[in-house]
Amino acid sequence: MLTSKTPVGILGATGIVGQRFIQLLEMHPWFEVAWLAASERSAGLPCSKAATWRLKTPIPERVAQMTVSPADPATAPKIIFAALDSKVAQELEPKFAEAGCAVISNSSAFRMQADVPLVIPEVNPTHLTLIDKQAWRKKSGGFLVTNSNCSAMGLVLALAPLQQKFGIEKVFVVTMQAVSGAGYPGVASLDILGNVIPFISNEEEKLEIEPRKMLGSVNGTGAVLADLIVSAQCNRVAVEDGHTESVSVKLKKPASKEEIIEAWTSFRGLAQEKRLPSAPDQPIFYDPTPDRPQPRLDVERGAGMSTSIGRLRPCPLLDWKFTLLSHNTVRGAAGAALLNAELLYAQGYLGKHE
Amino acid sequence: MLTSKTPVGILGATGIVGQRFIQLLEMHPWFEVAWLAASERSAGLPCSKAATWRLKTPIPERVAQMTVSPADPATAPKIIFAALDSKVAQELEPKFAEAGCAVISNSSAFRMQADVPLVIPEVNPTHLTLIDKQAWRKKSGGFLVTNSNCSAMGLVLALAPLQQKFGIEKVFVVTMQAVSGAGYPGVASLDILGNVIPFISNEEEKLEIEPRKMLGSVNGTGAVLADLIVSAQCNRVAVEDGHTESVSVKLKKPASKEEIIEAWTSFRGLAQEKRLPSAPDQPIFYDPTPDRPQPRLDVERGAGMSTSIGRLRPCPLLDWKFTLLSHNTVRGAAGAALLNAELLYAQGYLGKHE
Amino acid sequence: MLTSKTPVGILGATGIVGQRFIQLLEMHPWFEVAWLAASERSAGLPCSKAATWRLKTPIPERVAQMTVSPADPATAPKIIFAALDSKVAQELEPKFAEAGCAVISNSSAFRMQADVPLVIPEVNPTHLTLIDKQAWRKKSGGFLVTNSNCSAMGLVLALAPLQQKFGIEKVFVVTMQAVSGAGYPGVASLDILGNVIPFISNEEEKLEIEPRKMLGSVNGTGAVLADLIVSAQCNRVAVEDGHTESVSVKLKKPASKEEIIEAWTSFRGLAQEKRLPSAPDQPIFYDPTPDRPQPRLDVERGAGMSTSIGRLRPCPLLDWKFTLLSHNTVRGAAGAALLNAELLYAQGYLGKHE
């Protein structure tokens, strides 16, 4: 490595989220991809061969020529981004944490474990203190930090300012999710062209529980879920990137339309305060146009890291209805993990740097 | 007219719903298209020229050659199917009713007027008694009967059996609506390819009020709205035909999953009892497969007249969540009006026939 | 088997073409599905479990409950429809022919073998005489008959009347092919949503050679290729069913626009003469509308068995340009094989029947 950047590795580098990690890390001011691992049949191949590159920007030349390593912590750098299937993550992530790695994971495997932070830097950065409860941390210095499911991410960003100012009791959410969320090859074209699929395996379960951890607190024992109820229904639609969500919320105390919009547009967190490189200037963008947000037009706001919201209006059942949009493979996956890594770096969890 | 079928006319014959009327009336056992009217610029043209035919079955040869008439009741038969824009309907429908026509309308203009029936033959056929309160009826024998908005139709069919058996308090519904619902040319391709549009003008308002009329009652004064609350959010998706809806309901008394499914699958109404030609054998089809219903696979059930339901499961906020699918231009528009006409015919409202 | 219909089997019953076989054979007047085989992991399962049913009409109840058999000729009926991948066909089809079965195949494995008929009943029914040159036929009575690649089918139907009347020298063809042609799961949605893929493996090779066999002749030794050149370019587009082809031809003798259209619309073959159950009344439909044929509107013509043609106009390089459309999984696959089977049956190749 000729640069002074911190080397990082990617577990699961060849999938759609792995490709986003590669794309987002190219040109990163602090980190540099130094190691890639994927499934056994990819090991030994150059990354350009192992991955079916599906992003609109070409694979960076340097990474294209890197050889895919076996998923073995012995050869890996100490900072690992993980984009693994849940089953594989269940087995591999502890191995890397055990071996002293900072594992920054997009997988669902350990998200709800009490001593594992499920973090959004703008929302619950203090949950990082859970790291010190992890057995790995004590033993080898390694640890595990996770970000949420792609459909929970935009929702929690939209809810956090309301939770902070007014409290939240109940949330209805119906998602219309992009096909990139299913990876590659993922959804068959015969299944989705001109169609809606009203089912995504385990998605509603995650969307009903993960927000409660992120909007909850941390006590001596671990994470404490927030006292609110989420009812979720998840659908797949013929959109490439960007999950759209129709939401209705019941607040704990009354708020006017103006107060809610003000809560959203003024919302900033530690990510902005510390000027983390991947933090959007404005985490939440409210668009007063009647027919927005739309994935085709709005998904790239804040380089894919902002949540777009529109159509705030009264709900005859709860208090307020609105529509949100969040980029599922950037803010909802690779970008989320990267922002978590930047927060960890800024907080000193990733070793010395000056 | 050489046949013994009853002649009918179509107001707004060249639009997408008008074309469905033509398609569904071709081969109808009781009715025969004898008159077509559309906007002024179409009058005098053969129907094949006036309409940009967008259906998969070709325009029937006989109708293709019929000349489009001006929208004047003087030349029209006594039974009129109306597929007009709301503004045009506001002006034209009363003219035809005044002139003694039975106007069977798909427009929203008069749906909520207290003495106008908003009818689904399986759900509230007794609302037809409102006809006799109409001034037109008293004066010329003419009258006006309406069917609901396309997104309300599938919802009300799904709710009716639950309302009858368990009572309904609250409904949360998010729609994913097909582009054919916007007519032709309707939604621009640049707006919907790979996109979701979270807004359909006036749709949520209709979807929150129309079910209350159809599930309500009739008293001496007119229609009485049902005492339930609907909260609706409407989205447009890149689907050709078929509105998918994610629904959650709170019932007045408890019901098990089995009882609800039984209520749906055993549901029959006057349309089935009287064996109306366009009535589906089974108005509601429950599919236990985890990822159904889907527009591409299920929209044609019951020749587009059945509502497909799936994914019944508990809702953490209300009682039960489910997904429904209904064909928006058949059951939700032309087929609905045709079924209403058949009921009127069977009940003797359309004059003598034997 | 309680009916008097002839029992048939399907090899590769669970794929997209296999499903079309099941759909088309349901209600067939002569044949009845009596046996289904698929890959090893499907054997023993009920067909409803083994197949991910992707057609718009539901799987027939009787077939849904049939158990998938191993691909062993010992248990199979004597008439076998084969919808296998080429590699599997290479091994299995000879086994079944050897065992005395009439193998009516949609696979490419043996299409170009000199003693194997590559047949369209309207075009080259006399090629069936090749059957008697097959070693299998002599040994066990079994034989193998094939139909063409899905993109060659519509092209050959369009060319055959021109070849018969005017002769053909050169053909340019560029295809825009539907995703169902790639089977299921086949094309990934991330690859085709809003996209064109300018490559289909081995497709251009087939499209350049197969028409020459079908438009060629048979002599004492076997099939003789027609003396014409085809240049093909194949693209995949976001269409569910129906291959569209932009074609230009050079004829051997001059023909006017009217003569060509007359050659197409008057074209009939043995399939029509013998009134085979799956033969379309009109194999070629010419539409003078300037913007047709279109897959969404025209693919179902003749129950998916007709080729639609439009836009005949002079070509500045060759003689005439036109656009054609053909249903790739009906006329271009399962329907083609079924029509071949019907011809074989009518010609007495499938044993006695009265």
Next chain:
Amino acid sequence: MLTSKTPVGILGATGIVGQRFIQLLEMHPWFEVAWLAASERSAGLPCSKAATWRLKTPIPERVAQMTVSPADPATAPKIIFAALDSKVAQELEPKFAEAGCAVISNSSAFRMQADVPLVIPEVNPTHLTLIDKQAWRKKSGGFLVTNSNCSAMGLVLALAPLQQKFGIEKVFVVTMQAVSGAGYPGVASLDILGNVIPFISNEEEKLEIEPRKMLGSVNGTGAVLADLIVSAQCNRVAVEDGHTESVSVKLKKPASKEEIIEAWTSFRGLAQEKRLPSAPDQPIFYDPTPDRPQPRLDVERGAGMSTSIGRLRPCPLLDWKFTLLSHNTVRGAAGAALLNAELLYAQGYLGKHE
């Protein structure tokens, strides 16, 4: 105007191509939008109201607030980009040229007029000398320069290096064109979802003649068409941006695959030599991957100004077949006009600048 940039106007600023002009001119080093005109009903409105903005980057704030002017040269700056319908262009463009404006037009109205340059800076920059033959130029200093049709642009860029090195005799081209080429609202979603439309009005005529002017020469009288034949077939597909073309060419002298690829990849023109701000470093990008170029992945190459080519292989009828892709609203419209303006500016046609 507080900057030292040269003020420019846009005629037809609210359409899809007008929006691309606005987007591409924002941040331009030489030009600055100072005036916008559109149809009469837009005049007087702020641009943000007059235009239905359809691009993925938001409308620049400064332009959003500019008032749309009437299309009157009296108020306009001396450099005008025109993105008008052909009929409107026929009337308005001469008015502006007459009034002394440099009219840089994307319209087809005057492209084939003998004294009007139809220019691609990399291909035929010497055609700009035609300007001095224009009556407007002599009278008021004004003039008219055009760029080609969107489907001709990519083709001519691909052909130019072959024409220069080997000569071209015959070209066969079939296009698969994006919906943005039809403007907004343009193609109805019901027409293109899951469909191909094999017809674009007047497109084939333009694609058969315009390349002959651009690849031709200029003599004392005006433009002289190149001696080659193009046969074109044009189709619309469900793609947002990017025209894909299947091409076959006959060269005047033989060339190997390597020589052709070398001709393409080494191709540079005056645009690159003069380092015009919108010129791509590499006008033609050859991709050896078997399934490229694809609109979804490759359309943004060279910021939408490069032509992507792939699949070069022998043609059994002519010499070589290949597939090309070009961004239809950037390189094929607004970007083409902008590059022409930059060339005019660099050549001193747009007045003094230092």
